[in-house]
Amino acid sequence: MTPACKEIRRKILHTSRASGHGHIPTSFSVVEMLSAVYDTMRHDPAKPGWEERDIFILSKGHASLGFYCVLSQYGYIPDEELKTFGAFQSRLGCHPDRLKVPGVEASTGSLGHGIAIGVGMALAFKLQGSSRKVYTLIGDGESNEGSVWEALMVATHLQLDNLTVLYDNNRSQERSLPIPNPRERLAAFGCEAVQVNGHDLSALKKTLALKQTNVKAVVCDTVKGFPCPTLAKNVFEWHRKSPDEHQFKQLIGELDAQTV
Numbered sequence: 001m002t003p004a005c006k007e008i009r010r011k012i013l014h015t016s017r018a019s020g021h022g023h024i025p026t027s028f029s030v031v032e033m034l035s036a037v038y039d040t041m042r043h044d045p046a047k048p049g050w051e052e053r054d055i056f057i058l059s060k061g062h063a064s065l066g067f068y069c070v071l072s073q074y075g076y077i078p079d080e081e082l083k084t085f086g087a088f089q090s091r092l093g094c095h096p097d098r099l100k101v102p103g104v105e106a107s108t109g110s111l112g113h114g115i116a117i118g119v120g121m122a123l124a125f126k127l128q129g130s131s132r133k134v135y136t137l138i139g140d141g142e143s144n145e146g147s148v149w150e151a152l153m154v155a156t157h158l159q160l161d162n163l164t165v166l167y168d169n170n171r172s173q174e175r176s177l178p179i180p181n182p183r184e185r186l187a188a189f190g191c192e193a194v195q196v197n198g199h200d201l202s203a204l205k206k207t208l209a210l211k212q213t214n215v216k217a218v219v220c221d222t223v224k225g226f227p228c229p230t231l232a233k234n235v236f237e238w239h240r241k242s243p244d245e246h247q248f249k250q251l252i253g254e255l256d257a258q259t260v
Contacts, residue, residue, distance in 0.1 A: 059114025
């Protein structure tokens with residue numbers, strides 16, 4: 001875990017404690033994936049509407065807490081604003097709103113929709129002759145939605161080599177309808193599918209840099225709540241939970257105990 005990724009996780013814990021809102025485990029699981037994308041794609045926090053920017057879409061919108069903390073780390077929103085997460089009239093809702101938050105390209109939360117929006121954007125860039133790229137992050141639980149696979153069929157049929165899909169394989173659906181062998185399934189739908197450690201920032205960035213001739217699907221093996229044992233061992237208890245003062249100190253201690 002890099003120092004920057006540790007700092008993002010600290011922001012997540014502080015924001016959850018201050019706001020009373022949760023979704024900490026899933027926000028922790030996406031930190032390296034989001035960091036890899038923002039280290040790779042063309043973007044400018046000083047000009048969020050830059051016409052040549054690449055696009056990132058968080059399809060699993062319930063991980064907005066982690067998304068906002070990454071946007072803060074990269075200079076899109078001030079750190080001080082994070083404490084307003086989920087508050088009345090705050091820009092930072094519990095699902096991201098593209099009309100309110102700089103750097104948010106799609107209002108997501110209805111699972112299975114973000115990837116379809118990304119496919120449409122990637123196709124539009126192709127029709128325009130643009131070199132812009134689209135990245136979207138989907139969840140393994142979200143992938144129970146048929147719209148995810150319908151979007152992939154369209155994207156691979158159109159050979160959208162400007163689209164990269166990151167699949168958060170954190171096994172969130174293990175108590176209901178898990179999807180075994182996601183890499184093989186994504187490959188069967190025509191994607192150029194690879195599988196990596198979703199908490200290895202260097203490996204993720206190398207994978208994102210690989211050339212592609214069709215949709216790239218990156219299966220990212222992650223742990224909900226990584227690297228805090230209290231979260232990872234009790235992900236269902238912590239689904240929407242915000243820590244009290246004792247729990248907050250415990251989680252900060254577990255985070256700080258990790259080497260970088």
